[in-house]
Amino acid sequence: MNFKGLIADDRAVSPVIGVILMVAITVILAAVIGTFVLGLGDSLQQSSPSASFGFDYDENGSDYNVTVTHEGGDSIPIDQLSVAFTNASGASVTEDWQGSGPITAGDSSTHTSVGAESTVRVIWTANDGSSSQTIGRSTAPN
Numbered sequence: 001m002n003f004k005g006l007i008a009d010d011r012a013v014s015p016v017i018g019v020i021l022m023v024a025i026t027v028i029l030a031a032v033i034g035t036f037v038l039g040l041g042d043s044l045q046q047s048s049p050s051a052s053f054g055f056d057y058d059e060n061g062s063d064y065n066v067t068v069t070h071e072g073g074d075s076i077p078i079d080q081l082s083v084a085f086t087n088a089s090g091a092s093v094t095e096d097w098q099g100s101g102p103i104t105a106g107d108s109s110t111h112t113s114v115g116a117e118s119t120v121r122v123i124w125t126a127n128d129g130s131s132s133q134t135i136g137r138s139t140a141p142n
Helices: 003-008 013-037 040-045
Strands: 051-060 063-073 081-086 092-096 108-114 119-125 132-139
Touching: 051 108, 051 132, 063 119, 081 108
Parallel strands: none
Antiparallel strands: 051 063, 063 108, 081 092, 081 119, 119 132
16 A cells, blocks of 8 residues: 555645635625625714613603603714604604704703603614614603
8 A cells, every 4th residue: 555645645735725715815805895885884884872861751631741861971963863752552753852052961852742651762863864773762651
């Protein structure tokens, strides 16, 4: 038996490794180019601000008035914030944040006629409108 011939026969190793590396490089390049062409890279750069909000409810007949207060975290431009109310039946109303200037800790916005058990959400929207995210949530009392 010729053991030296079996051990020394490595002619196919280099071409196989070369093909695997070329395929891997092609896949990585396709993914990077596809990301830029489809514009996915732009939306990855916009992240929602980190902020906390408090919700105070005052009874107003059968409904509630809610005061949403920015309690801390990032300053947020006022045109990027809105407050949405969704009642138990699924109907939704969205209102602008009340006030002026960038929203910082201590700023509040009061909204009226919030139904019992409605979900109140503070919604941040990116400058270009490409994405939005709920950054605060509360449920009105029953």
